[in-house]
Amino acid sequence: MRIELSVNGVARALECEERTSLADALREQLGLTGTHLGCEQGSCGACSVLLDGQPVRSCLLFAVQCDGAAITTVEGLAPAGELHPIQRAFHEQHALQCGFCTPGFLTVLYGALEDARRASRHLDDNELTTLVGSGLCRCTGYHPILAAARQAARELGVYAEGG
Amino acid sequence: MKPQSFEYVRAGTLDSALEILADAGDEAKVIAGGQSLVPVMNLRLARPAVLVDINPLAELARVEQRAGALRLGALVRHRTLERGEVGGALGGLLAEVAGHIGHVPVRVRGSIGGSLAHADPGAEWCLVALALEAEVEIARRGERRRLTVDAFLDGPFTTALAPDELVLGLELARRPGWSYGFAEHARTHGAFAQSGACVALQVRDEVVAAARVAVMGVGGRAERLGPVEAAVVGRPANGAAAAAAGACREVVDPAGYDEVSPDYLRALAAAVVRRATAAAIAAPTEERQ
Ligand SMILES: Cc1cc2nc3c(=O)[nH]c(=O)nc-3n(C[C@H](O)[C@H](O)[C@H](O)COP(=O)(O)OP(=O)(O)OC[C@H]3O[C@@H](n4cnc5c(N)ncnc54)[C@H](O)[C@@H]3O)c2cc1C
Ligand code: FES
Ligand code: FES
Numbered sequence: 001m002r003i004e005l006s007v008n009g010v011a012r013a014l015e016c017e018e019r020t021s022l023a024d025a026l027r028e029q030l031g032l033t034g035t036h037l038g039c040e041q042g043s044c045g046a047c048s049v050l051l052d053g054q055p056v057r058s059c060l061l062f063a064v065q066c067d068g069a070a071i072t073t074v075e076g077l078a079p080a081g082e083l084h085p086i087q088r089a090f091h092e093q094h095a096l097q098c099g100f101c102t103p104g105f106l107t108v109l110y111g112a113l114e115d116a117r118r119a120s121r122h123l124d125d126n127e128l129t130t131l132v133g134s135g136l137c138r139c140t141g142y143h144p145i146l147a148a149a150r151q152a153a154r155e156l157g158v159y160a161e162g163g
Numbered sequence: 164m165k166p167q168s169f170e171y172v173r174a175g176t177l178d179s180a181l182e183i184l185a186d187a188g189d190e191a192k193v194i195a196g197g198q199s200l201v202p203v204m205n206l207r208l209a210r211p212a213v214l215v216d217i218n219p220l221a222e223l224a225r226v227e228q229r230a231g232a233l234r235l236g237a238l239v240r241h242r243t244l245e246r247g248e249v250g251g252a253l254g255g256l257l258a259e260v261a262g263h264i265g266h267v268p269v270r271v272r273g274s275i276g277g278s279l280a281h282a283d284p285g286a287e288w289c290l291v292a293l294a295l296e297a298e299v300e301i302a303r304r305g306e307r308r309r310l311t312v313d314a315f316l317d318g319p320f321t322t323a324l325a326p327d328e329l330v331l332g333l334e335l336a337r338r339p340g341w342s343y344g345f346a347e348h349a350r351t352h353g354a355f356a357q358s359g360a361c362v363a364l365q366v367r368d369e370v371v372a373a374a375r376v377a378v379m380g381v382g383g384r385a386e387r388l389g390p391v392e393a394a395v396v397g398r399p400a401n402g403a404a405a406a407a408a409g410a411c412r413e414v415v416d417p418a419g420y421d422e423v424s425p426d427y428l429r430a431l432a433a434a435v436v437r438r439a440t441a442a443a444i445a446a447p448t449e450e451r452q
Contacts, residue, residue, distance in 0.1 A: 001171065018171040018214070021201075040164060041202045043353075048268050054242075055268040060201040064171050065194075065216060108268065133352045134266035 003067040007032070008076030016063040023047045025063035026073060034074035034103045038136070045135030048104035049073050053115065055108045055134070074103035077110050085155045086110050089148035097139035104135045109149050113156055122160035123153050166204035170213045177222065177302070180215055181329060185304040187213050189326040194218075195238060195277035198269050223276070223331065231337050237276020237330045245270060252449040253295075253335060256343035260287050260361075263345075266353045276330040279312070282384065284319040285355035290385040291345070292333060294361035294377035300331040307331075318383040339451040341365045341373075344443030346435045356380065357423075358431040360439035362407070366400045366448075376407060376440070381417040381432045390414045391436065400444050408437035 038044035050072035153159035174180035192211035203209040223238040245261035278288040292312040347359030358380030365373040374395040379385035394410035417428035
């Protein structure tokens with residue numbers, strides 16, 4: 001089946017088998033291997049991408065369902081080559097070790113931070129913890145990831161201090 | 164793992180979706196959020212020949228405030244309810260409950276109709292719909308029907324839904340003067356709950372006048388607990404939680420599994436019933452509209 005979608009702001013046309021997940025289409029047909037597949041069960045979060053700005057598991061979505069949609073993957077977070085505050089914060093807070101889980105955390109947090117910025121909403125520790133809780137990380141113990149989320153939220157002016 | 168090949172049909176209209184389902188018989192499966200269906204397709208435990216995608220049907224995604232009732236379309240996402248769009252005491256309950264379902268990206272796609280149709284014994288929406296005596300609206304080609312959630316839910320992962328039927332939505336009564344409480348216990352963050360309870364109460368002059376209590380995690384599906392409701396009615400509000408927990412311990416008879424003993428599950432059910440009842444007592448009441 002032929003689909004047209006926007007991936008990281010670039011219009012793409014793809015010929016996909018119906019059963020191809022969005023994750024496999026991104027990785028195998030578009031060469032965007034930043035999106036990782038861990039469980040293919042919706043649990044681990046490594047495959048999370050943004051679909052029209054909202055975080056989704058790309059292992060539980062068929063590519064054919066994304067005709068006409070706008071997808072953002074981890075490769076799209078630094079379009080001009082300059083790291084987004086959440087990416088820089090991950091670096092500075094040591095929020096990754098092996099890096100397998102990182103693309104999922106980055107896209108989910110990027111989506112929430114940019115959403116908060118657009119809506120002039122503030123994210124408190126509770127919400128940041130919930131977002132970080134949407135992925136599995138076997139290396140870091142999560143605290144550095146939460147610290148990075150907090151740092152980026154502060155920098156973008158969307159952190160609810162003391163929340 | 165990857166799913167088996169299938170034919171993919173994007174539903175253009177509700178009628179065309181019902182047509183396809185009527186013609187395909189049990190070869191076809193509806194896909195809503197895909198958050199329960201696709202995991203089992205990836206394991207090849209489900210191998211539908213035709214997948215009917217209802218996501219384009221915007222009319223199924225509506226939240227409607229009707230006189231004395233709230234109607235949720237089958238495609239209303241968990242995340243929409245979590246964001247508190249509904250309002251009132253009922254909206255507060257739905258927002259809290261939604262936040263317990265899986266993780267944020269799962270809630271962005273997962274739908275209330277999908278949860279009911281999938282009928283996981285640990286599904287929060289099945290529990291809540293039972294406690295609130297919701298009605299499910301169902302359609303097949305040329306026919307519509309309504310069922311109480313109690314009649315709709317059979318056992319674990321089984322419902323009264325025929326293969327060619329679609330859940331259109333769910334209707335919940337708005338009851339002025341009632342308040343709601345929910346509690347669950349999950350072993351890890353984002354995991355399905357091991358036990359959960361939903362309680363709806365009407366308190367008059369500090370005395371419980373009416374109660375609905377449902378619990379999950381003690382049998383095949385969520386159940387209303389009539390004896391617990393009876394034990395609570397007529398009690399002073401401040402003694403209701405303890406009374407509910409005591410009665411729950413008496414009436415539930417869980418089987419236990421793996422390393423989880425019946426005694427543990429009984430104690431857990433009593434604990435979530437106590438917490439949900441206390442939460443309902445403390446919660447704001449539904450206002451007259
Ligand atoms: C990691 C993870 C954690 C989760 N944790 C929880 C949890 O804690 N609690 C919980 O309740 N759920 C949990 N879920 C499941 C989630 O809530 C699903 O969204 C829900 O069970 C199914 O809704 P869906 O819209 O995704 O349905 P789908 O997966 O699309 O469909 C599920 C089934 O229902 C049928 N169906 C769907 N919509 C309709 C309709 N309108 N009419 C007729 N049939 C229909 C499908 O054919 C299929 O058989 C979890 C899922 C994942 C991946
Ligand atoms: S690969 Fe998608 S959630 Fe694990
Ligand atoms: S950094 Fe290794 S799994 Fe998270």
